[in-house]
Amino acid sequence: MSHKTPMTYKDAGVDIAAGNEFVNQIKPLVKQTSRPEVVADIGGFGGLFALNATKYQRPVLVAATDGVGTKLMLAFMMNQHETVGIDLVAMCVNDIIVQGAEPLFFLDYFATGKLTQAQAVEVIKGITEGCKQAGCALLGGETAEMPGMYKSGEYDLAGFAVGVVDQDQIIDGSTITSGDQIIGIASSGLHSNGYSLARKILLESLKLDLAATPAGLDRPLGEVLLTPTRIYVKSILSLLQNFQLKGIAHITGGGLLENIPRVLPQHCKAVLNANSWDKPAIFDLLRLGGNVPLEEMYRTFNYGIGMVLVVPQEQTDHILQRLSTLGETAWHIGHIADADTACVDIL
Known part of the structure; x- marks a missing residue:
């Protein structure tokens, strides 16, 4: 019909x-x-x-x-x-x-x-x-x-x-050796990973209002959560003009624990000093509000580090200085050591 x-x-x-x-x-x-x-x-x-x-x-x-x-x-x-x-x-x-x-x-x-x-x-x-x-x-x-x-x-x-x-x-991490140093460039927040857990903790468990400003934050929660992912392209292109970057890891899903090993040779591990960089307050709110184990924090979120650079020891300070002039916040967060398999130790 x-x-x-x-x-x-x-x-x-x-x-x-x-x-x-x-x-x-x-x-x-x-x-x-x-x-x-x-x-x-x-x-x-x-x-x-x-x-x-x-x-x-x-x-x-x-x-x-x-x-x-x-x-x-x-x-x-x-x-x-x-x-x-x-x-x-x-x-x-x-x-x-x-x-x-x-x-x-x-x-x-x-x-x-x-x-x-x-x-x-x-x-x-x-x-x-x-x-x-x-x-x-x-x-x-x-x-x-x-x-x-x-x-x-x-x-x-x-x-x-x-x-x-x-x-x-091409930067593939193949030249990384024991003694190389690790630089972490600050993230702008959660970037675009871990939001399923973040929503479960903040909105379902703690029942926070996106328009409110919880203790420790300097802006309403919704604004903090929608802070856009930092784009590191121009800063890294600048570094490549003058320095040797042996390996670079974008810290996305899987956090520091899963992403750094992706650029390491099998005989190397990354040793990170957990106290060497600042963690944005939103991560404390998530960790304490959800009673999230530290290992889970490092595996789910970037935990304040959006990009990791593995560099020769003698260039570390100069690279940190250049990053500062480029408007990036960065820290010397660890070093490369010998290991049986590529992994990350956080001390």
Whole structure:
């Protein structure tokens, strides 16, 4: 039996005209991230990027993809959507820079049940800000409107980044030896990991109000939790011009205990001094509020360290000085020792 009234895609919940208008709204934002290698504006079937291969002897492309995880739930609860866009870029480009690669371009995927243009524009504003901080171009993306897939007002994000490095400049940790030193660069907070446990402790167990400022914090809890992930790209690119970075670990899911061994040779271990760096107050609130064992803190959260560098002993102080001039807070947090298997000891 046929319907008497003609039906359209818009009747099913997908507004193509609204999607086109959204693309027009974000074009000026995307242009702010452009690099000389970008060939065309967004809106084509694929983004075009002309790699300047003359800058490299043996260019190797490095790719990374990631999301923001359940941190998005905080954005929904607070109706604040710009910072998660920065998080999305950070999680990808920070993974690329640890291999010595310069991020070149970024693509995003935004999926929702019904497109709310104002909300989506806020997300893209954050993505463009993250791309500017990383020095990479927002080359394109996908906006998917899928009625029935998501609750009203909610969405999901995914990001994809590509960088480039000369093959003989790839940082893979293979030259790390006993006696090398470990530098930790401060995180801006939880970054984008551990939010399922954080929500369980803070909102379900302690029943804290996101608008309140618990003892020890200097801002409302919601603002602290939505602090965007720090992007370390430009600082590390600066270090690479003058110093030898033998290994770099982005401290994401798995914390210090799981991520540092990923860059260590099998015969080395990292020995960290737990008292050598400052832990933001939010971590004390989580540890004490949830009675979380220390090992779990080090495995679930970054615990105040967003990026770890393994460097030659004689360059340690100079690197710390450079990081300070670059606006980073960093500490000498440990050293490399001999071991049977790659691991982390925290003393």
